[in-house]
Amino acid sequence: MDLPSHPRALLIDLAGVLHVGSRAVAGAADALARARAAGLRTVFVTNTTRTPRRVLCAQMNALGFPMQENELVTAPSAAVRLVRARGWRPHWLVHPDLAAEVGPGDAAPDTVVMGDAGPYFDYAQLNAAFRLIHAGARFVAMARNRSFREEDGLSLDMGAFVAGLEYSTGVTAEITGKPAPAFFAAALALAGVPASAAVMVGDDVRDDIGGAQACGIAGMLVRTGKYAPGDERHAGIRPAAVVDDFAAAVRRLLAGG
Template identity: 55%
Template sequence: MQLPAAPGAVLIDLAGVLHVGSDAVPGAVEALTRLRATGVPLRFLTNTTRSPRQAIVALLHELGFEIAAAEIHTAVHATRQLVDERGLRPHYLIHPDIADEMGPSHTEPSAVVIGDAGPHFTFDGLNQAFRLLMQGLPLIAMARNRYFKETDGLSLDLGAFVAALEYAAGIEAEVVGKPALPFFHGALHELGVEPAAAVLIGDDLHDDIGGAQRAGIAGILVRTGKFRAADESDEEVHPVLVVDDFAAAVRAILGG
C-alpha cells in the first residue's frame, strides 16, 4: 500500500497525535493549519469514551486547534447511533461523563454496552455486566484499545475490561470504534471519498494503522502518544510511513 499522490481526504486520530493529555503535540497546531489551507477534507476519529464530543471540542479549542464538532467521529456517538438503529435496550457500563450523551440504562436490557469508565470501573459493576452476559445478552464495546498515553505516562484502556468480560463469559464483543471497518468507512462515506484515496494519521499501530489498512486506507504512524519502538518491526502491520510527529506526517502528505 502506498500514499495516494493527492489524498482525497485525511483521517486524523486525536489523542497521541494532536495532543497528549492537556498538552498539544509541538508543531501540531501549525501543521493542521497548513493542511487545512490545501482544502483537503478532514475528519478526526477518536476512540476516547470518557468524554462527550463537546468536551473534546472544548479541549481542542483551548489547545489552539480549529476543529468543529461535526468533523469529529467519536466511538461514543457511533455507539449511540448503533443502539438507536437496532432498537436496543442497553445496560451501560460507562464513564458518568458520557451518561447524558448515551441515555439511561434499561431495567430489562437486551445488550450490555461498555465504554472506558476509568476509575469508575468496580467489581460490582463488572460482575453485574458479567451476569447479564451469562444470560445470553450480547456485549457491545465502544472500543478495545489496550492503553493510551497521558501526560504522566501510559494508562490502562477499555480493551483490558472488554477482554476480561469476553474471557469470563466465553463470548466475543462487537466493537464499534476503531479498528471496526464501518467506523472508518462511515467517515469517508460522509465525504464521498473512496478508501484508496484517503490517508490516516495515528499513533496506535493496530487499532489506527492496522484498522485503516484493513479498510483499504493508507496509514501513517507517528512516534508520539502510545507509539513504541517495537511498532516499527511488527510482523503483522506495516505502515506506509513512520514519522516523528503530526507535523512530519503533514509534510509527507504535502510532498515535503
C-alpha cells in the same frame, strides 16, 4: 500499502497525535492549519470513551485545534448509532461524564454496552454486566485499546476489562470504535471520499494503522503518543509511512507523499 499521490482527506487521531494529555504536540496546530489551507478535508477520529463530543471539541479548541462536533467520529457515537439502528435495549457501562451523551439505559436490557469508565470501574458494575451477558445479553464494547499516553506515562485502557468479561462469559464483544470497519466507513462518509483518497494518521499501529489499512485506507504512523520503538516492524501490519510527528506527516503529504 502506498500513500495516495494526491490525497483528498485526512483521518486524524486525537490523543497521542495532536495532543498528549493537556499539552498540544509541538507543531501540530500549525500543521493542521496548513493541511486545511491546502484543501485537505479533515475528519477527527478517536476511541476516547470517557468524554462527550462537545467537551472534546471544547478541549481541542482550547489547545489550538479548531474543530466542530460534525467533524468528529467517536467510539461512543458509533455505539449509539449501532444500538439505535438495531433496536437494541442497552445497559450502559460507561464513565459518568458520558451518561448524557449515550442516554438512559433500558429497564429490561438485552445488550451490555461498555466504554472506559476509568476509576469508576468497580466489581459491582462489572459483575452486573457479567450477569446480564451470562444470561444472554449481547456484548458491545466501544473499543479494545490496551493503553493510552498521558502526560505522566502510559495508562491502562479499557481493553483489559473487555477481555475480562469475554473470558468470564465466553462471549466476544462487538467493537464499535477503531479498528472496526464500520467506524472507518463512517469517517469516510463524513469526509466524502473513497478509501483510496484518504490517509489515516495515528499513533496506534494496531487500531489506527491496521484498522485503516484493512479498509483500504493508507496509514501513517507517528512516533508520538503510545508509539513504541519497533511498532513499525509489527508482524502483520506495515504502515504506508512512519514519521516523527503530525507536522512531519503533513509535510510529507503536501510534498506529494
